[in-house]
Amino acid sequence: MTADAAKQKLVLLVSVVVLLLGALAAHWFFVSRHLQSTDNAYVEADMAVLAPKITGYVVEVLVQDNEPVVAGQPLLKIEDSDYRARVAYAEAALGAQVAALQTLESEIRLQQSVIRQVQAEQTSARAEQQRAGSDRSRFTELGRSGAASRQQLDDAVAKAVQADAALVAAEARLAAEQGRLSVFRDRRLELQAALAEAEATRQLAQIDLENTVLRAPVAGVLGNKRVQVGQLLQPGVQVMTVVPLAEVYVTANFKETQVSSMQPGQRVALEVDALAGEPLQGYIDSFSPAAGSRFSLLPPENATGNFTKIVQRIPVRIRVQNLAELQGRLRPGMSVVARVDTRSGSERLVLAEPVELPGPAAPAQARLGF
Template sequence: MRNPALLVIAAAALAGAGVYGWDWYTTGRFLEVTDNAYVQSDVVTVAPKIAGYVARVPVDANQRVAAGDVLLVIDDADYRAKAAQAEAAVQAARASVTVVDSQVALTRSLVKEAEARVESARADQARAQDDLKRYKALNASQYASTQKYQAALADARKAAAAVAQATAALAAERGNLDLLAAQRLQAEAEVARAEASLQEARIALDNTVVRAAGAGVVANRAVEVGQYVAPGRQAMSVVPVDDVYVVANFKETQLARMRVGQSVALHVDAYPDQPLHGVIDSVAPGSGAVFSLLPPDNATGNFTKIVQRVPVKIRLAGAAPAETLLVPGLSVEAEVDTRTEGDRALAGGSFFLAPSTALAAVPKTQP
């Protein structure tokens, strides 16, 4: 009686081993599996750019927000006053330019007047020179007295002095024009400085309202109304739960046949009955130990070989079921099917993504 039972057990064991072996040969040997995987997301840290007292916090923790929604409002009384002061400075600077323009117009009129005086003085000088020549000739032939000749000579000298005086006055007025041109440049520079200060004040005023950069869920809210906040201090976080991905830490011995675009089966511990599908998005350019706070230095001390793990980013293919809430930190089991070809268009099917078109469009910095 024992022999038939043993034969049945042995046959069942052999059949099971055969099925397992066939499954491993046809499928299992092509699968790379790890349970060292977690849901992650690009969490956005929200921090104000300016200091001040919190006036309103219109959102609560765990509340969904859309891009552009108001997250935090800082009391703007001081910043409104600074903006008004900067605007007044701009008006004053522009008025200074107007004053200089008026002075330029007046000086141009004075230049024309000085030019007319020069012409008048030169005409008087020409007349005096002609009189001097006539009286000089008449005096030589004794048809005119020496007194008249001397008077004509004095008039000629006075006319020459008048021309020199008028010419100097004209040069002075023209010099005032050059001075006013420099003063106008200075006034224009003051206007530009005041406008820049006004723009800075307006930016600071706008920064009293902190808005969401993208859609997500508010988390880690650390501010309350009346609290003083400093620039750069974390006020809350926004988690884009609709744009999550999985980071699986595979052993280095599992990477040989992995490529970008290969199919991945995902099993989230929180939802064991709802398997998800994903694809390999990219592979980190180094193991986790390389980017740790204290990277290991294997060239010193005793060496113990430890299998390293490399982060692999997996993006979800298609939308997750409506009843599935994927949030960062959930544990996942990832199963990569290395039989799939992957996306050969991405960097020739290598580990890494092809260069971004946006990055390629950025002009190179000239030395």
């Protein structure tokens, strides 16, 4: 091989290497440096963990594991005879309070009639007092002039005293009847409070009766069933879980050094291990308000003097595009590789039904940066 041929070969080899390095540099500058990826990502869902609100024995389980359910569908039934009896007792107590209040209302109306009668008697007594007083004054003058006898004067004075006493008695009776009406009104307030208490007790009993049927709070697929017929349930004990597969999302835990250029609405390429490399698209929905370590059972305490700096992870929620087309193939817990294109804007991607699209893109100030 001549020196010129070798030289040309070397130049060609160097040119190829330079072009290759240039292509790699251009790819990094225009593409790679704008991509942030992590394999610390998983499919998630807001699963509904179901537990009874009352105590009782299970009489019927209406569903099985892995069975699709709709919102409001009955899942199991608890023995309700005790709760029906409590409702009947509460309704009877409520009826008694209603009857007592109605009786008192009748007594109040009767007492108001009595007061009107006594007021009329008082008016009559006052008029009689005025007449008797006038007679006494007139007979007194006549007695001084000798035109009336002593007996007539004494009769006029006695009738005036009787009229005064009758008026005092009428006024006293009116005060007593009015006081009795006040007592009735206070009793009415007491009975109204008792009636409200009885109504609340009936409502609570009715709620407990309705809670003997455990229903699905959301649509999804049933799983983790831990209940059998005849089992005694206690309030708060988990019995099953409903997973809303139509509303799953991806939580990607990016390093804190990766999120400075991320913002809601940016496109995300997703690779799910279980889908054999089938490409998926999504967008950033939101960022966690704190690093994942702050929500752990034992958050790190760096003020003890044993500090070692560790790059923290920021959970990022990613919505999946065209989720309905996957027909429930995404299951919570599946591993995902997420790649965010930070060159993309904050526009939202359109999701297929029945998944609803969130609101408009976050404003510029929602951008997460340091």
